[in-house]
Amino acid sequence: MAEARFRERSLLRKALSPSHSCATPLELGGLADGSLAQAAAARLRDHVSGCARCQTELTLLKDFENATPGPDEEGVVRRISARLERRFSEASARPSPWRARHGAAPPRRSVFTALNLGGFGLAAATLAAAVTIGLREGRAPELAQPSPAAATVLRSAGITTLSPAGDLDLAPNELRWEPQTGAASYSVQVMEVDHAEVWSAETRDASILLPPALRARMVPGKPLLWEVVGKNAAGRAVAWSGTQRFRIKR
Amino acid sequence: MGVAGGSEDNRVCSTPASPGVSSFDGVVLEALSDADLVSNHLAAGGSGTSIWLQELFRRHYTKVVTWCLRVAGDSDEADDLAQGVFVKAQRHLGAFRGDSTVSTWLYSITRSECLNYLKSRSLLDDPLDDDVAEALPDDPESRPERVFELHSSVEAAHALLDRELTDTERRVFILHYGDDMPLLTITRLLRLENRSGAKAYLVSARRKLARALRRWRASEKLTA
Numbered sequence: 001m002a003e004a005r006f007r008e009r010s011l012l013r014k015a016l017s018p019s020h021s022c023a024t025p026l027e028l029g030g031l032a033d034g035s036l037a038q039a040a041a042a043r044l045r046d047h048v049s050g051c052a053r054c055q056t057e058l059t060l061l062k063d064f065e066n067a068t069p070g071p072d073e074e075g076v077v078r079r080i081s082a083r084l085e086r087r088f089s090e091a092s093a094r095p096s097p098w099r100a101r102h103g104a105a106p107p108r109r110s111v112f113t114a115l116n117l118g119g120f121g122l123a124a125a126t127l128a129a130a131v132t133i134g135l136r137e138g139r140a141p142e143l144a145q146p147s148p149a150a151a152t153v154l155r156s157a158g159i160t161t162l163s164p165a166g167d168l169d170l171a172p173n174e175l176r177w178e179p180q181t182g183a184a185s186y187s188v189q190v191m192e193v194d195h196a197e198v199w200s201a202e203t204r205d206a207s208i209l210l211p212p213a214l215r216a217r218m219v220p221g222k223p224l225l226w227e228v229v230g231k232n233a234a235g236r237a238v239a240w241s242g243t244q245r246f247r248i249k250r
Numbered sequence: 251m252g253v254a255g256g257s258e259d260n261r262v263c264s265t266p267a268s269p270g271v272s273s274f275d276g277v278v279l280e281a282l283s284d285a286d287l288v289s290n291h292l293a294a295g296g297s298g299t300s301i302w303l304q305e306l307f308r309r310h311y312t313k314v315v316t317w318c319l320r321v322a323g324d325s326d327e328a329d330d331l332a333q334g335v336f337v338k339a340q341r342h343l344g345a346f347r348g349d350s351t352v353s354t355w356l357y358s359i360t361r362s363e364c365l366n367y368l369k370s371r372s373l374l375d376d377p378l379d380d381d382v383a384e385a386l387p388d389d390p391e392s393r394p395e396r397v398f399e400l401h402s403s404v405e406a407a408h409a410l411l412d413r414e415l416t417d418t419e420r421r422v423f424i425l426h427y428g429d430d431m432p433l434l435t436i437t438r439l440l441r442l443e444n445r446s447g448a449k450a451y452l453v454s455a456r457r458k459l460a461r462a463l464r465r466w467r468a469s470e471k472l473t474a
């Protein structure tokens with residue numbers, strides 16, 4: 001029974017997940033508001049009209065654009081929105097993370113464009129720099145002071161993470177993910193739930209051991225986030241895992 | 251660097267802003283487009299937050315938070331999730347190329363964060379799947395995956411979904427089986443107000459597909 005259901009779910013997931021022909025949310029948005037280039041729009045319109053998956057995505061996008069809280073949601077949405085506004089206002093009153101760390105003005109966007117990072121920016125560059133120094137000196141990367149990471153990473157291909165995820169009985173010893181074709185090395189980052197960096201490192205393997213000092217920070221009930229960026233031999237980011245979350249059970 | 255939305259396009263209030271209207275260096279923030287706010291934020295260095303970023307986010311808090319609340323079904327989790335979306339948006343703003351609206355761009359981040367959240371919180375094993383299975387006859391030949399096994403292409407199977415299912419049944423079916431989205435989350439996300447929510451639509455969809463498969467097999471026998 002369980003095996004039949006697993007097979008059923010695997011087959012359906014494969015058949016109903018977005019295919020290579022499916023439009024991305026950005027393309028669907030362009031199709032809906034007419035901003036997509038004519039040739040691309042014509043090609044996508046043909047596909048979307050016969051694709052139940054894309055039609056569902058388009059409906060969700062429209063629902064999102066028009067999302068207003070119902071009577072049962074209004075109070076909570078107002079409270080959370082007010083908290084978010086306070087957090088981002090407070091953040092702007094503090095020195096920028098880059099200035100706080102380095103005592104200098106942050107590099108402008110054009111610097112990264114000139115470096116041809118192709119949309120992958122400061123996160124990968126900062127991780128790579130920090131970790132390269134760590135590797136060269138033959139020591140484990142140190143825990144970073146909690147501070148919001150100044151980062152720009154663009155999702156291109158996805159890396160599938162294996163563990164940790166969800167609620168765990170024990171603090172994990174390592175982070176593991178599936179090897180990504182074209183990735184020569186990986187930059188990993190562990191963060192607080194507000195995305196402040198706790199630890200980062202680089203490896204050529206599809207896993208990395210976590211240092212005791214980091215594991216000591218994993219107290220029951222406290223969620224942590226992690227992500228991994230795959231980089232090609234030239235050091236350019238080619239894949240990203242998205243943010244994963246885990247915590248030790250209370 | 252100049253501020254987008256300058257006096258040449260008549261979007262600047264030349265007199266002091268009226269009470270309740272935000273202004274910065276004489277610019278009425280509410281009058282600026284989302285794209286102007288992004289440009290101004292990036293022109294100001296693009297790191298950390300700025301008055302431009304705050305205004306930009308303020309315009310989109312409600313829809314992102316509402317979406318996150320519907321996905322998580324819990325205010326604390328929705329708070330964390332929405333904060334993650336805006337932190338990611340802040341980090342990635344330099345990669346925003348203006349070839350979509352900010353709202354669509356935020357949707358793509360929200361969608362990705364919400365699916366990762368569902369995956370990481372181990373919510374994908376949906377207890378309601380047992381209820382769905384119990385409501386249906388246990389006929390291996392009528393299971394929904396047979397739709398895809400028996401049709402020559404995914405396109406043909408999608409055409410069958412289009413033909414046999416109502417819009418809501420099709421959306422529930424795709425979100426549950428394609429994205430592993432729990433039925434309670436789908437109920438909230440699609441604002442389904444019937445008593446058993448998405449579960450009823452899934453049971454109905456599977457019954458219809460089972461009937462379609464039986465018809466299809468009968469016609470194949472006749473042809474043979």
